[in-house]
Amino acid sequence: MATTRHATAHWSGDLKTGGGTISTPQSGLMTETAYGFNTRFGDKKGTNPEELIAAAHAACFTMALSNALAQAGHAPDAVDTRAEVDLSMDGGPTISAIRLQTKAKVPGIDDAKFRAIADDAKQNCPVSKALSAVPITLEAELLG
Numbered sequence: 054m055a056t057t058r059h060a061t062a063h064w065s066g067d068l069k070t071g072g073g074t075i076s077t078p079q080s081g082l083m084t085e086t087a088y089g090f091n092t093r094f095g096d097k098k099g100t101n102p103e104e105l106i107a108a109a110h111a112a113c114f115t116m117a118l119s120n121a122l123a124q125a126g127h128a129p130d131a132v133d134t135r136a137e138v139d140l141s142m143d144g145g146p147t148i149s150a151i152r153l154q155t156k157a158k159v160p161g162i163d164d165a166k167f168r169a170i171a172d173d174a175k176q177n178c179p180v181s182k183a184l185s186a187v188p189i190t191l192e193a194e195l196l197g
Contacts, residue, residue, distance in 0.1 A: 060075060060076065060083075061078065062088075072089035072090075085100065086100050087090060087100070088100050088101055103138040103140050106148070106184070110138070111135060113174060113181070116178070117174040125166070126165075128159075129157050133156050136154075137151065137152045138150075138151050139151070148184075149187070150187065150188050151187050151188070151189045152191075155191070156193075156197045157195060159195060162195070164195050166193045167193065168195075172191065
């Protein structure tokens with residue numbers, strides 16, 4: 054049985070002078086949040102597809118890592134992840150790289166085991182799998 058989530062997007066006008074909104078009605082997190090050329094390529098307030106992919110990837114990886122650590126007998130005290138998504142314009146717009154940077158406080162685990170579990174979570178979280186055409190790197194730091 055699948056779980057289905059949805060979001061909506063609206064756009065008016067051309068690429069550079071037009072604009073749009075994104076909504077996430079199920080969670081209510083975003084309601085007509087602005088996006089457009091200047092939120093994607095400039096500094097105008099609003100979101101963009103790469104930021105949303107980064108948020109989804111950071112959240113998914115962090116959940117997968119926390120679960121994998123707990124299943125290995127090392128429930129984490131905390132896991133914090135930053136995801137960076139690069140949009141390259143070479144040869145047309147392409148998501149060209151994703152970098153995951155995670156820091157975790159995990160009692161009773163050594164660095165090698167932590168790194169192996171983090172690498173596995175990177176390969177197997179659902180968002181990583183969906184984005185497998187993009188090179189994904191991971192920096193994993195065990196704190197304390």
